[in-house]
Amino acid sequence: DAGITQSPRHKVTETGTPVTLRCHQTENHRYMYWYRQDPGHGLRLIHYSYGVKDTDKGEVSDGYSVSRSKTEDFLLTLESATSSQTSVYFCAISSSGGDNEQFFGPGTRLTVL
Amino acid sequence: GNSVTQMEGPVTLSEEAFLTINCTYTATGYPSLFWYVQYPGEGLQLLLKATKADDKGSNKGFEATYRKETTSFHLEKGSVQVSDSAVYFCALSPPGAQKLVFGQGTRLTINP
Numbered sequence: 660d661a662g663i664t665q666s667p668r669h670k671v672t673e674t675g676t677p678v679t680l681r682c683h684q685t686e687n688h689r690y691m692y693w694y695r696q697d698p699g700h701g702l703r704l705i706h707y708s709y710g711v712k713d714t715d716k717g718e719v720s721d722g723y724s725v726s727r728s729k730t731e732d733f734l735l736t737l738e739s740a741t742s743s744q745t746s747v748y749f750c751a752i753s754s755s756g757g758d759n760e761q762f763f764g765p766g767t768r769l770t771v772l
Numbered sequence: 773g774n775s776v777t778q779m780e781g782p783v784t785l786s787e788e789a790f791l792t793i794n795c796t797y798t799a800t801g802y803p804s805l806f807w808y809v810q811y812p813g814e815g816l817q818l819l820l821k822a823t824k825a826d827d828k829g830s831n832k833g834f835e836a837t838y839r840k841e842t843t844s845f846h847l848e849k850g851s852v853q854v855s856d857s858a859v860y861f862c863a864l865s866p867p868g869a870q871k872l873v874f875g876q877g878t879r880l881t882i883n884p
Contacts, residue, residue, distance in 0.1 A: 702861065703874075758823045758865060759804060759871070762818075764815050
């Protein structure tokens with residue numbers, strides 16, 4: 660298994676509070692991604708990173724920010740959580756070039772009350 | 773744009789039945805195509821992939837063939853097992869883009 664961990668694995672928070680999710684990899688892969696998974700929508704890309712301090716938006720980036728200060732860590736922040744951000748969040752990694760095969764972390768279940 | 777459409781679920785079959793999960797795509801150029809599987813409470817795992825037209829990906833008895841003429845990548849298995857119960861996702865990676873575009877997923881339940 661690819662070395663990807665996510666923390667926390669479960670979180671319950673209240674509307675309006677800030678939340679940070681962490682993704683950590685031990686594979687030294689260049690690319691890292693954050694997705695959210697919701698019923699009927701599959702996985703949708705929130706943000707991704709193509710190197711340290713290099714990030715870009717995905718299709719559902721509103722309300723989210725990311726940071727990558729080290730190759731191994733990619734943080735997803737909800738500045739002010741809303742109930743619509745209740746979801747399961749997955750981190751993924753891939754190496755440069757090739758066919759973009761991605762490896763996924765175990766996920767974080769976030770509930771915003 | 774790029775998109776993936778999977779057959780509506782959920783799909784329920786008996787053990788040893790034949791499985792087909794349809795997947796069609798829209799993309800510019802020649803994307804790479806993937807099937808991922810998600811077991812309950814876990815992240816996604818790559819099941820198989822194909823990177824060019826007419827390639828066949830296979831793994832654990834599952835197969836899918838990259839059909840450029842029909843823009844399809846249907847997943848098949850000749851005899852399913854209870855342990856195949858999971859959610860299956862079809863995905864594409866557009867050429868030159870380090871991204872994946874996913875279908876909505878198909879939940880498969882196999883009854884003994």
